[in-house]
Amino acid sequence: MYKNMAKLLLLLSTLSLLGGCAVGPEYVRPAMPVPSAFRENSDWKTAAPQGINPEDHWWEYYGDAKLNELVSLANQSNQNILLAEAQYRHAYALADAAQVSYYPTVGLSAGDSRGRTGSNLQSANSRTATFNVSWEADLWGSIRRAVESGKATSQASAADLAAARLTIQAAVVQDYIQLRITDQLKALFANTLAAYEKSLRLTQAQFSAGVVTRSDVALAETTLKSAQAQATDLDVQRSQLEHAIAILLGKTPAEFSLEPAPMAIKLPVIPGILPSELLERRPDVAGSERRVAAANANIGVAKTAYFPTLLLGGSATNPSISQLLNTAPGLWSVGATVAGTLFDGGAHQSQNAQARANYDAAVAQYKQTVLNGFQEVEDNLAAQRVLEQESRAQNDAVLSAREAERIILSQYRAGTANFVSVTTAQTLALSNERAAVQLLGRQFTASVSLVKAIGGGWSSAQLTQELEKHETR
Numbered sequence: 001m002y003k004n005m006a007k008l009l010l011l012l013s014t015l016s017l018l019g020g021c022a023v024g025p026e027y028v029r030p031a032m033p034v035p036s037a038f039r040e041n042s043d044w045k046t047a048a049p050q051g052i053n054p055e056d057h058w059w060e061y062y063g064d065a066k067l068n069e070l071v072s073l074a075n076q077s078n079q080n081i082l083l084a085e086a087q088y089r090h091a092y093a094l095a096d097a098a099q100v101s102y103y104p105t106v107g108l109s110a111g112d113s114r115g116r117t118g119s120n121l122q123s124a125n126s127r128t129a130t131f132n133v134s135w136e137a138d139l140w141g142s143i144r145r146a147v148e149s150g151k152a153t154s155q156a157s158a159a160d161l162a163a164a165r166l167t168i169q170a171a172v173v174q175d176y177i178q179l180r181i182t183d184q185l186k187a188l189f190a191n192t193l194a195a196y197e198k199s200l201r202l203t204q205a206q207f208s209a210g211v212v213t214r215s216d217v218a219l220a221e222t223t224l225k226s227a228q229a230q231a232t233d234l235d236v237q238r239s240q241l242e243h244a245i246a247i248l249l250g251k252t253p254a255e256f257s258l259e260p261a262p263m264a265i266k267l268p269v270i271p272g273i274l275p276s277e278l279l280e281r282r283p284d285v286a287g288s289e290r291r292v293a294a295a296n297a298n299i300g301v302a303k304t305a306y307f308p309t310l311l312l313g314g315s316a317t318n319p320s321i322s323q324l325l326n327t328a329p330g331l332w333s334v335g336a337t338v339a340g341t342l343f344d345g346g347a348h349q350s351q352n353a354q355a356r357a358n359y360d361a362a363v364a365q366y367k368q369t370v371l372n373g374f375q376e377v378e379d380n381l382a383a384q385r386v387l388e389q390e391s392r393a394q395n396d397a398v399l400s401a402r403e404a405e406r407i408i409l410s411q412y413r414a415g416t417a418n419f420v421s422v423t424t425a426q427t428l429a430l431s432n433e434r435a436a437v438q439l440l441g442r443q444f445t446a447s448v449s450l451v452k453a454i455g456g457g458w459s460s461a462q463l464t465q466e467l468e469k470h471e472t473r
Contacts, residue, residue: 022141023307024300027148027293030363032370034276040381041272058456059173061268062444066261067176070245074172075165077250084157084164091157095150101143106133140307145300152294155463159287162458166283170452172248174445179241181441182234183260188437189231192430196224199409199426203419216419223423227430267440267447273454275374281455282373286463288366295359302355376453383446391443394436401429 059071075081203220206212246256279285408425411417 022144022300023303024141024145025296027296029289030292030366032279032367034279035374036275038275038374038378038381040378041385056457058451059169061270061451062173062177063266063268064176064264066258067173067265070176070249071169071172073249074168078168078248079250081161081164081168082250084161088154088157088161091150091154095147095154098143098146098150101146104133140304142301142304145297145304149294149297149301151467152290152297155467156287156290156294158463158466159283159290159460162283162462163287166452166456166458168248169456170448172245174448175241175244175248177265177444177448178441179238179245179258180261180263180265181437181444182238182241184263184437184440185434186231186234186238186260187262188430188433189227189234192426192433193224193227193231196220196227196426199422200224202413211415212419219419219423223426265444267443270447270450270454275377278373278377278454279370280460281458282369282453283455283458283460285366285369285373286460288362288369289460290463292359292362292366295355295362299352299355299359302352305351373453377450380446380450380453384443384450387439387443387446391436391439394432394439397432398429398436401425401432405429 057068057071060068200217200220203212203216207214207217242256242258243253245258246253249256273281279289405422405425405428408417408421412419412422
């Protein structure tokens with residue numbers, strides 16, 4: 001019997017080697033037209049050809065130690081990242097489960113029963129031990145295609161995790177920058193309010209001296225109170241940004257606060273990439289491509305349903321486990337079963353159609369994700385270019401407004417200008433200075449969005465490395 005069981009195991013091994021055929025189409029990445037350069041900045045690649053180093057933390061390019069600390073905390077504690085990590089582990093567990101079908105199922109069972117039989121109630125004991133093995137030969141590649149689909153899906157989940165991390169990192173950086181921009185606006189209003197209070201005291205003194213009318217004092221008070229209201233409104237914005245950062249760090253707003261601080265962030269030069277590299281750099285694009293590969297493998301799985309299955313198995317039974325292992329069994333069997341479907345009412349055809357439709361949907365999703373990626377890069381390249389030009393013009397406007405305010409105040413003190421002119425100049429100066437600070441915030445936002453659009457230094461090669469690392473565990 002053991003010779004027969006050995007022959008069975010040898011047959012299983014031989015069939016596993018011979019089963020090299022796998023039905024279904026071989027995977028080819030969907031073709032996607034890619035421009036040779038980004039329209040909005042054809043010199044971007046030439047200006048900085050190295051790209052973001054995958055080993056670097058891209059947010060450190062902004063040069064703020066507190067920001068680095070916050071992103072590090074978010075990487076560890078953000079709930080969306082933890083969710084993506086759990087989904088990633090689940091996907092790899094499913095991929096492992098698909099590979100189990102490569103191997104035979106081996107079982108061992110033992111039983112012991114006692115009773116009395118016959119008219120004289122003689123004792124009757126029964127002990128059995130059974131060993132069994134079964135295996136489905138993967139003749140048509142159903143298991144291989146399922147494993148292929150599982151691996152591609154797990155890689156897609158790894159890309160989703162990378163995309164989740166990048167999204168959260170970018171959100172922390174952008175919220176932190178906006179908070180510091182708000183701090184800078186509050187500092188601007190603090191200086192402005194001090195100047196307006198000085199103007200009010202000047203106007204009150206001149207009114208007491210009979211030089212100006214009560215309307216000038218009322219106008220000065222209105223200007224001051226209006227600026228105070230605008231300054232107070234910034235507190236709402238700052239509080240909300242602080243709350244948003246707390247949630248991104250996995251904390252409640254009550255647990256987190258950031259002290260006001262000067263603007264220490266610098267606007268970095270973002271290394272460029274070619275449009276063709278974008279397909280390998282963005283995790284959402286890589287994830288969509290891996291889902292196309294999984295859908296392609298599932299077509300093969302659906303096709304194998306048309307073919308018969310071959311199930312091999314054997315069993316042996318003896319009075320005890322020790323006798324089963326050391327002596328010839330009392331009862332044994334070895335056999336093979338071939339099973340196939342003769343009529344299913346079109347179920348297999350429907351499953352095949354579903355698999356192909358899922359593949360077509362995955363291809364469309366992949367191509368749309370690529371197009372969205374190109375748009376995001378182009379949008380933020382355009383934003384950077386235009387905002388830089390706008391910033392230069394706005395800074396010139398700030399200088400002119402400050403000079404106009406200085407001149408009008410001097411004329412007012414000399415009695416050659418009325419306070420309406422002073423108020424107009426002060427309001428214009430505040431408006432332009434505020435616009436300059438807000439414009440700086442928009443430049444930083446576009447910068448962070450561009451880093452995110454090009455993948456933050458991530459590379460699809462990490463998916464292969466992660467899969468290899470997982471398979472060696």
